[in-house]
Amino acid sequence: MSNPTYTVIFYLFAAITVFSAAFVVFTRNVIYSAFSLLFTFFGVAALYVFLSADFIAVTQVVVYVGGILVLLLFGVMFTNGIMQTGQKSEVFHIIPGTVLLAGIIGALLYTFYTSHGWMPSETTLQGSIVERIGFETMSHYVLPFEMVSILLLAALIGAAFLARFDKSGK
């Protein structure tokens, strides 16, 4: 993968991902955080494409951007009035947080680059894997698949139950 274009594009998306993630974390405004998260998700999706996981990338976009992010925005709007000053959120545990952030990132990176334990396989994933995903889902992973569907259903009902208006509470 020494194609320079490829490298450049990778770094571009990597940068988008990392910086938008940093913005998510460090900005005080919740709305900004949410929108910044959008970019993070897109960046990550792009990285997925680099990893030959095009289907996952599409799913990432559909689910995270189309679903989760919208949910988060709704959450923000439910809990704060739109464009309110109260949208700013305080920071807590700032010192241990920062130390740990630095420490953990540093430690992980140190580990990655000092240990030479990674031994990539001769054959890497190439091309589209949509067909294989379909095949795997219906064969090896049919039980987890089914269970996930049940989980989703449960989550749906659970969420609806939890978030419903409590009429009698009035």
Next chain:
Amino acid sequence: MEQLTTIGLNHYLTISAILLGFGLFAVMTRKNAIVVLMGVELILNAANINFLAFSKYNGGMEGVMFALFVIVIAAAEAAIALAIVINIFKIFKSVDVSSIDSMKE
């Protein structure tokens, strides 16, 4: 320099580590419950990157499948978590996590 130009496994892992760090930081420090949730999403994305990266360089489908499931579960988690947050808001009239300390008693 070669290490920088030839994109390999470590690049992805690095991005993943950074995302994890940011996610953890958000979970640890931010007071707004929504932002805490966003941190969780970051962590999940970091994990997904790891799955897919290892899957690619190992040549198997396991990571891919797990990533898929993680996404699905993340969706469920988000729905539930937001419902909980809304409930917290109903009860405490606030989404400030630091002010919710009824677990102490």
Next chain:
Amino acid sequence: MLSLIVFLPIIAGLVILAVPSSQKQIIRIVSLLAALAQGVLAVLIWRGYDPSLPGITAGAGGSPLGSFQFVEKVPWISLNLGGFGSLNIEYFLGVDGISVTMVILTALVSAIGVLSSWTIQKQVKGYFILYNLLASAMMGCFVALDFFLFYVFWEIMLLPMYFLIGIWGGPNREYAAIKFFLYTLFGSVFMLLVMIGLYFSVTDPATGLHTFSLVAMATQTNFNVAGAIFAPENHLWRQIAFIVLFVGFAIKVPMFPFHTWLPDAHVEAPTPISVILAGVLLKLGTYGMIRINFPLFPEVFHASMYVIGIFGAINIIYGALCALAQKDLKKMVAYSSISHMGYVLLGLSAGNSEGMVGALYQMFNHGTITAMLFLLVGVIYDRAHTRQIDKFGGLASYMPVYAAVVTIAWFASLGLPGLSGFISEAFVFVGAFSSETTRPIAMVSVLGIVFGAAYLLWSLQRMFLGKRNDDAAYDLVTGPDGHEHIHFHDWKGKLDLDGRELAMLVPLVVITIFLGIYPMPVLGMLTSSINKLVQVLSPVVMSQM
């Protein structure tokens, strides 16, 4: 067939569960129908039983078929215990001569017990559910051929018995119930240990696996697990196992000195439970000895014949003498049970066919006769609310039918020829005397015949002959026809036996007389099994192994 006869009462119990507890009559009738159906099945089994097949051990090729009859054998529990091997428990039912007589006896006594339970007024629904559970468990014990299954039935039996005595009993019922429960539990706990030891010592020749099958255990060559706890060369452990099992069963018999639960339990238990207890439950002790204790450890049995015989003799004479001193009629009958079960032990200890046949026949006859005795005690207790022998006198003049039945029952109990008890006692003595080992014991035990006659005749005289005692439990009134009658306080029913009581007693009387004159219907089923058992137990066979 056997499953049906075992589980019929439980089915009836489930039906009763669905009946509202206010519908007492329906509950009783359901129970009675179940008991009668059981009786019909018992008759079918009796008719279908082939007395030429011996039982006891497996037939040709290690299969129970061809030796046992009505066999039902399906795997029941199959557990893999890892390092301990696998646990194979079978649902294994079957009858041979020894058990088929007991099955018939159980069906008979259960049915009579239901009739006798008609007078129970307290918590009828619960009573009959427990009663049916008890009936099932008893029947199960007699037909189970898998030790584990036997043990399960054995333990199930305890529970309803405990409640039946503890709830529906007399004033001191809790004490009696707990005593009964602890005593029998004590015996059965050790039985469990021996059972597990046996499992790991025995293999089934047909499968080569460990087995709980009593049929496989009855053949000594199946004790072929090297180094197992009860392997033939492990004499000490085999002796310990024999003694432990024997004590477990002896408690149920009950054998001196483990007998003291019996008088208490009988005195406190309601009449039908006394009938069941004396009629069937005591037989389980000796049945267990015959089915399990002796054939599994024949060489230990052979070494301990003398001791068993001595205990039998003690039971006979001690029980009779204790009965002689009792003032409570029911307690006297209870001690007479101890005395009569001593005959069974004595017959078993003889180790020959005559003695064993006598013992088995005595088990059957004691079942019917003692059932009769307890029913008769119940009849008078219902009327007079007392069982003190001193409180009666001259009853024969006023209750002639009752007196006649009592006379028959009493004489059957003391072993009058022409009534079934005589033949069994005679065979017990014949066997015990024919065996060199137990001859001196037999010579002493015949004293029991005299003492038996003494206490029975004395009680008969004090209660029925002569005139009314001054402090009797009833009044003497002169009826409108000028004849003297007696009147029991607060007894509204018929003075002499009523229809229900006759329905309970007449079948027993008929059986007692018939089997006293022509014993072959029962003996014929026993003989080939007993001869086989004696062969299994004889030292000649053992030395050939």
Next chain:
Amino acid sequence: MHSLIQLSIVVLLLPLLSFVILIFFNRRLPRRGDFIGVGILGTAFGISAYIFWTVIVQTYDPAFRIAWDFTWIDLGNVPGVGPLQIKMGVVIDNLTSIMLAMVTLISLLVHLYSTGYMAGDKNYGRYFAFLGIFTFSMLGIVLADNLFAIYIFWELVGLSSYLLIGFFFEKDSAADAQKKAFLANRVGDIGMWLGILILYSQFHTFSFEQIYANLAAGKFALSNAWLTAAGILLFMGCVGKSAQFPLHIWLPDAMEGPTPVSALIHAATMVAAGVYFVARIFVMLTPDALHVIAFVGACTAFMAATIAITQNDIKRVLAYSTVSQLGYMVLGLGVGAYSASLFHLVTHAFFKACLFLGSGAIIHAMHHEQDMRWMGALWKKMPWTFVTFTLATLALAGLPLTSGFMSKDAILAGAIGFAQAEGGGIYYLIPALGFFSAMLTAFYMGRQIWLVFFGESRTHLKPADNHHQAHHVHDAHAAHGDAHHGAHEVHEVSWNMRAPLVILAALSVFAVYSPDPLDGAKGWFMKMIPTPATVVGEANPQMGSLAAGGVTPQLAEVVRTTEVAPPPVAGEHAAPAAAHGEAKGGHVYSDPRQAEIVHAGHAAHFTAIYISSIMVALGICMAFVVYVFKIIDPEKTARLIRPLYLFSLNKWYWDEIYEATFIKGSMAIARMLSWFDTNVVDGIVNGVATLVRKFAFANDSFDRHVVDGMVNFTAFTVNTTGAVLKKLQTGKVQTYVVMLMLVLFSYFVFYFIRLIY
């Protein structure tokens, strides 16, 4: 099956039929069904008479014997024994046919008599039912061909005796007597049962024939002492049933039963069953056993006779005389006078039944007065009774021309012969006691006759309260008795009570049995009932081979006489034996001892006649001296020898002795054991329970203080630590996350340190 066998089974079952019909339906039948009892017994007697006719009169063969059996219990192929069956069967020989006829006849007569005597009793029908089952059981004993069957019927006659003694069960004395009778019999029965067991344990059969064949073949594996023991134990059955010393105590009390019952059961048939049984087992009795039997018989005869002389109750006198006569029979068997003994059994049955029925007639006429002291002068009022009673008394006392004379003399002759053969000494005690008892018999019977039939009527002398009581205890007869009571008129009884008396008295005459009034051996009876050959003779191994070769053990004929019988003895006694009757002429006894006794007995025949006649005459003279001529005042004499008088009056104090030893002893042991049971055995159980409870309490306090103490200490530690650590718990989720991360991070640090070093 032989037709006689079929008939005998019919005879056996007919009384049972009578019992079954009467016990269930007596209240629904006219006259309470007494005609059924009488009719059935009549039929049974008819058939028995036919059997008697066929066997005794037509066949007239001493060796006559037919048998039939069937498998009653099949024990299958018994290990160590082989196929084993318990058989039941019927045997008919001369003795059986005579006994059959005798039992059915007396039973029939008693049935007939009872229609008069028991009339009006409230349990009239039941009475006949009981008579039926008694007759059935008695016939069973007579017909049985094996020990087991005899034992069964033995107990059944015990039962019927129990039921009939206690027929007036409302009387406490009757209830006591019935219990006493049954228990005394049971004591005897367990001995008999042990004897049966000894034989069975060796041969695995109950059949007489097989046991004797095995014995003769020398297959008895145990020592001879066991065989003697078996004989004595079997004899114990007889001791119980025939009321021999020391179990004689029940028979006099058994007179509480109705008088016809006393006649049938306790005089004529059942008590004789013991003697019959000993006769059946006679061949297997060893000499030692026979000696015991002879002494028991002699003691009984003497003891009962001494008691009888002082009794006042008319039935008790007869009861003790019965015991005494049974003693004679047993004595006869013991000394080997087999035929004579059985002869006495039959003759005694008839004349004693006659006496009892006669006494019953007197009691009936006297309105249930039984005390002889208040009787007297009845001979004019009751001539039929007087004549028959006197005739029977003469037979009992053993005066010539009566049947009793012949049979008693034969026994006494045998006793003398026995004493001679055994070598004298102590053995002369047996004939001596016999002769002395004969004198006493004559005396007390003379006393009875005089007190009852002659002298003045002493009815009015009776103390009033006593009188009243006598009626009171017989309230079963109250209705009947009162009807006559007002008249106070003693009169002869009706025909149905008279006829039996006449028939029985007729059967007490010598001519029925023998043409020669002095020698019963000339009669058909003694010819038909020869002494059987023993199967246990110690001296003759040849016997074994003979019996094994198929000779029936009952046969006395032996082919090889010269080899067996010692020539001197045979030679010495051959002539007198031949002179005394050709009945024995053809027979030479295989066992030298037996042969010697029989021949000595024949030699002593006339000696016995002389001595016994003298003794009887002496006895009668004494009775005359005391009661008729009143030369000696009995009361003065009684005062003079008061201890002896009381000793006799109180029946040698046997009842008191038994009461004090066995009964009190048993009860004391029973109470002791009962106490032991409730206090010691149960006490141990309860004690264990208490100990377990105590242990549980101890365990509980240990639990609370030690185990729980440790737990509490731990809790205290935790508490204090927790107070410190509580501060860390903020309740804020994020704090926890930080801590989590700290831990994770510290792991990283640890990991790196490991990595570096």
